Amino acid sequence: MFASAFFSLTLAASFFAVPAALTARQDPSQGCQSVVGGLNTLAYDFTLSVVDPSASGANATGPTMYLVETPEGEGVWWLQRVVDPSTPIDFLSWKLFKSSLIPNPSSSSVGLAGSDFAVPTGSIVEFSVTNNGSGNASAGRTPYCVMTDSEGDAILAVNGDTQSFAVCETPSEAQVLVYTPTSDNDGAYDYSTCTSQKVQLVQA
Numbered sequence: 001m002f003a004s005a006f007f008s009l010t011l012a013a014s015f016f017a018v019p020a021a022l023t024a025r026q027d028p029s030q031g032c033q034s035v036v037g038g039l040n041t042l043a044y045d046f047t048l049s050v051v052d053p054s055a056s057g058a059n060a061t062g063p064t065m066y067l068v069e070t071p072e073g074e075g076v077w078w079l080q081r082v083v084d085p086s087t088p089i090d091f092l093s094w095k096l097f098k099s100s101l102i103p104n105p106s107s108s109s110v111g112l113a114g115s116d117f118a119v120p121t122g123s124i125v126e127f128s129v130t131n132n133g134s135g136n137a138s139a140g141r142t143p144y145c146v147m148t149d150s151e152g153d154a155i156l157a158v159n160g161d162t163q164s165f166a167v168c169e170t171p172s173e174a175q176v177l178v179y180t181p182t183s184d185n186d187g188a189y190d191y192s193t194c195t196s197q198k199v200q201l202v203q204a
Contacts, residue, residue: 038145038157040099045204047093048079048156050167050177050197060151062197067091067103067114067127071172077114077129079177081167090129093204101144101156103127119143119158122182124170124189146201156199169193 051062066089068080082089090112091103103114114129145157155162164180168189176189177199183191 038147038160040096040145042096042146042154042201045093045095045104046154046201047204049200049202050081050165051200053163053196053198056151060153060200062200064202065177065199067129068174069129070126071174075128075130076126078124078126078174081175083175094201096144096146096201099144101127103129116144119179121180122185123179124168125158125165125177125179149198154201156201162198165197165199166194167197168195 048065049062050065051060055061063081065079066082066087067077068082068087068089069077090106090109091114092106093104095102095104101116105112105114111131112129113131114127117126117128119125143158145160146154147157147162149155149162156165158165158179161180166178166181167175168178168181168191169175170189171187177197178189178194181189181191181194185191
């Protein structure tokens with residue numbers, strides 16, 4: 001028990017070096033229960049960047065992924081690399097609370113509310129976005145938590161897994177975040193374009 005407590009304290013100390021205060025609230029009903037040292041609540045807002053897993057030091061940086069409405073609409077949005085400056089950005093940062101990854105609306109998008117879906121293997125990472133928090137029965141599945149990598153950076157885990165994210169290209173040429181990509185994806189994205197990435201939380 002003492003060794004376990006020591007490990008938890010050591011991991012928490014490494015997170016303070018990010019630098020920001022963290023709040024660990026392990027909730028057995030949430031998505032972090034099986035992750036040793038995983039934190040399911042953070043005390044600061046952050047952006048999400050994708051980074052080559054082999055990068056280190058000053059090279060361990062990458063583009064920001066933004067929450068963008070899918071071409072089909074219907075309240076479903078995905079995490080996308082934005083290359084067109086005319087693309088509207090409705091959510092500029094995120095918060096993590098009790099394993100729920102919550103987008104923060106920009107000042108011009110107040111009234112929009114986002115909540116996470118479950119993230120099955122092979123799926124694009126998607127969210128429900130509604131007006132004034134009207135809700136979506138399939139949303140609010142809270143599968144997220146945060147870990148530290150070997151560089152001491154905060155990285156995102158989904159379903160307890162930090163190592164299975166990738167950026168893939170969709171038929172509409174959007175570069176989107178995918179969990180454990182597979183060629184069997186009903187045409188949602190081109191598997192040959194997928195590149196492995198880790199998702200870094202950068203304090204906003």
